[in-house]
Amino acid sequence: LAIDAGSSSVRSYANYTVFKGKAALSMTPVLPTIRKVDISKVYKNGCVMVTFWPAIGQRKYDWQKKQAFALSPTEVGSLIALGPAESCEFFHDPSMKSSLEGQVKKTLSVSPLGNDNGYFLNLSVVNHVQKTNERFSVPVTKAEFTVIRTVLSYVLPHIMGWPQALRSEVPSKATNLQKHQ
Amino acid sequence: LAIDAGSSSVRSYANYTVFKGKAALSMTPVLPTIRKVDISKVYKNGCVMVTFWPAIGQRKYDWQKKQAFALSPTEVGSLIALGPAESCEFFHDPSMKSSLEGQVKKTLSVSPLGNDNGYFLNLSVVNHVQKTNERFSVPVTKAEFTVIRTVLSYVLPHIMGWPQALRSEVPSKATNLQKHQ
Amino acid sequence: LAIDAGSSSVRSYANYTVFKGKAALSMTPVLPTIRKVDISKVYKNGCVMVTFWPAIGQRKYDWQKKQAFALSPTEVGSLIALGPAESCEFFHDPSMKSSLEGQVKKTLSVSPLGNDNGYFLNLSVVNHVQKTNERFSVPVTKAEFTVIRTVLSYVLPHIMGWPQALRSEVPSKATNLQKHQ
Amino acid sequence: LAIDAGSSSVRSYANYTVFKGKAALSMTPVLPTIRKVDISKVYKNGCVMVTFWPAIGQRKYDWQKKQAFALSPTEVGSLIALGPAESCEFFHDPSMKSSLEGQVKKTLSVSPLGNDNGYFLNLSVVNHVQKTNERFSVPVTKAEFTVIRTVLSYVLPHIMGWPQALRSEVPSKATNLQKHQ
Numbered sequence: 001l002a003i004d005a006g007s008s009s010v011r012s013y014a015n016y017t018v019f020k021g022k023a024a025l026s027m028t029p030v031l032p033t034i035r036k037v038d039i040s041k042v043y044k045n046g047c048v049m050v051t052f053w054p055a056i057g058q059r060k061y062d063w064q065k066k067q068a069f070a071l072s073p074t075e076v077g078s079l080i081a082l083g084p085a086e087s088c089e090f091f092h093d094p095s096m097k098s099s100l101e102g103q104v105k106k107t108l109s110v111s112p113l114g115n116d117n118g119y120f121l122n123l124s125v126v127n128h129v130q131k132t133n134e135r136f137s138v139p140v141t142k143a144e145f146t147v148i149r150t151v152l153s154y155v156l157p158h159i160m161g162w163p164q165a166l167r168s169e170v171p172s173k174a175t176n177l178q179k180h181q
Numbered sequence: 182l183a184i185d186a187g188s189s190s191v192r193s194y195a196n197y198t199v200f201k202g203k204a205a206l207s208m209t210p211v212l213p214t215i216r217k218v219d220i221s222k223v224y225k226n227g228c229v230m231v232t233f234w235p236a237i238g239q240r241k242y243d244w245q246k247k248q249a250f251a252l253s254p255t256e257v258g259s260l261i262a263l264g265p266a267e268s269c270e271f272f273h274d275p276s277m278k279s280s281l282e283g284q285v286k287k288t289l290s291v292s293p294l295g296n297d298n299g300y301f302l303n304l305s306v307v308n309h310v311q312k313t314n315e316r317f318s319v320p321v322t323k324a325e326f327t328v329i330r331t332v333l334s335y336v337l338p339h340i341m342g343w344p345q346a347l348r349s350e351v352p353s354k355a356t357n358l359q360k361h362q
Numbered sequence: 363l364a365i366d367a368g369s370s371s372v373r374s375y376a377n378y379t380v381f382k383g384k385a386a387l388s389m390t391p392v393l394p395t396i397r398k399v400d401i402s403k404v405y406k407n408g409c410v411m412v413t414f415w416p417a418i419g420q421r422k423y424d425w426q427k428k429q430a431f432a433l434s435p436t437e438v439g440s441l442i443a444l445g446p447a448e449s450c451e452f453f454h455d456p457s458m459k460s461s462l463e464g465q466v467k468k469t470l471s472v473s474p475l476g477n478d479n480g481y482f483l484n485l486s487v488v489n490h491v492q493k494t495n496e497r498f499s500v501p502v503t504k505a506e507f508t509v510i511r512t513v514l515s516y517v518l519p520h521i522m523g524w525p526q527a528l529r530s531e532v533p534s535k536a537t538n539l540q541k542h543q
Numbered sequence: 544l545a546i547d548a549g550s551s552s553v554r555s556y557a558n559y560t561v562f563k564g565k566a567a568l569s570m571t572p573v574l575p576t577i578r579k580v581d582i583s584k585v586y587k588n589g590c591v592m593v594t595f596w597p598a599i600g601q602r603k604y605d606w607q608k609k610q611a612f613a614l615s616p617t618e619v620g621s622l623i624a625l626g627p628a629e630s631c632e633f634f635h636d637p638s639m640k641s642s643l644e645g646q647v648k649k650t651l652s653v654s655p656l657g658n659d660n661g662y663f664l665n666l667s668v669v670n671h672v673q674k675t676n677e678r679f680s681v682p683v684t685k686a687e688f689t690v691i692r693t694v695l696s697y698v699l700p701h702i703m704g705w706p707q708a709l710r711s712e713v714p715s716k717a718t719n720l721q722k723h724q
Contacts, residue, residue, distance in 0.1 A: 029347065143256070155347075336528075376709065
């Protein structure tokens, strides 16, 4: 199934967006990529990108002020397993292993709204270079979190590259069967 | 796998239908669509269409008198998450943002049959223009609701366009890898 | 992915088989089919075929004496939803709506082994014409039933024709967009 | 979706790896294969290969000293069904039905870390010929085990050959429709 032409434009359709009073939140999958560096290949795991952007009026949101957080497969597993009264928190440093390490700190926290009613998703971005501290908070209902959990469960094998590898694998015709054991 | 030719005729096979004493109920997925308007594209989310039509005799049902209700992704999430003793209710106005806004009110409610035995699915359509008030009620067993929950979980990423986007996405060959973070 | 040539031979590989002391049990999916009758088409729902065949010695089983039971989508839903201490029972008449109606009665029953340890799957086939009464009983562990539940959840949309219809559906290019509501 | 060329290199990307203090652990699916032996075909079920290899320093691991354990579909079912406080244990003899039977004994055990916090995955390989006894132990968090459970549920039908058979199956055009029952 090809939805028209440009994959780049189509790509942006695979998301789930929730608009609330103070901010909007969007989740979109990012597939793993393979990059050729000279003669070797560099494999990069996929992720689920969570983007927050603030409300600037009645049903108006400013996409320019967005902040993103890339969930790793294990962080996706953490969200899928989250019980009704449980919380979780992830810390990312986008400049890790560079000279700016420790200058920007991103924190995504998920905490229950109470009474099995969904969760608050909060993103905080502290930037010591620019001396900024941005905070986003989006309440997500139980039904919305069920959508998130269902699509995260669906997409988890994809961001880990499993379906792609299973599809490209051609069954060996006769010869090299290893003994499974 | 191509089941014969005409996609339009095949499309109607992807449903789940339950025939009960007073009415029948059918669920069918509707994929998202992209429409070209001049030079831009208008993306329209998919849905799961729930159709009710009344019994008019022993095992006879009148399709002409059908009424439909389009479940959004979040409403689908609500049904998937529904606990054994829980209820939910959705309100739609098919004429929203038109001059007829408020003239027709559709309500889909789901309430437990009791003793973990399934649910009543009720649709009410109140039409102030035609002065009609139609009501449908279909009891759905636990096994039937498990089929509904299973196919809704399966189809939810599809009506949101995720598999289509994941399939059309070609891994970038070398260049523009953004830093995930 | 094409596993060699003949679909008929490959088809038989998609099963899950459990060999126990008195009998063996196998589950295999059957996709829906479309048959042309003159100018119209007859659609036939898929099923999951459960086949039992008896042991006739140490690790020897007689496939000639097999008996099969075709699970409908709703019966598959019933197995998926089965709680640890719950039972279920299905009755089929393979000659329904023929002159032999009522002559053969097939009963598949599933009852817990106790202590959350799996289930007994029992098939009884009473044939009033041949005056035979065959019984098969296969104990299935919790791990084996989890395999059954997982593949039944996977295959349920397929035997209902949903993936096939979703794949053959081409998004409408511009024109006939109905208002979802 | 074709991730570049060589399926063998791509294949190795479909895994989930956990690096911990004393050892690393990796899971990767192996599809079923068909081998031609003279005029007949030998079908071999797939598995999920679990590989352990030891740490030999700070964040350094020795792949040469790896040991692998091939999970059968039913063992995969056992892991998927594992409750928060439950344990399971599998025994394999890689030389079964050969002259070396009983000389090597592999044991994979999974036991809870306590307080719903994940599991210990332990592999022991006792080799009576080489008089060696290797042990690996990897603690897996709840989030990591949720990733494992999610991809095992996804991949289980694949290692059993179900999607491949469903895809290669062409609906019969008119003729041989058996009566499902």
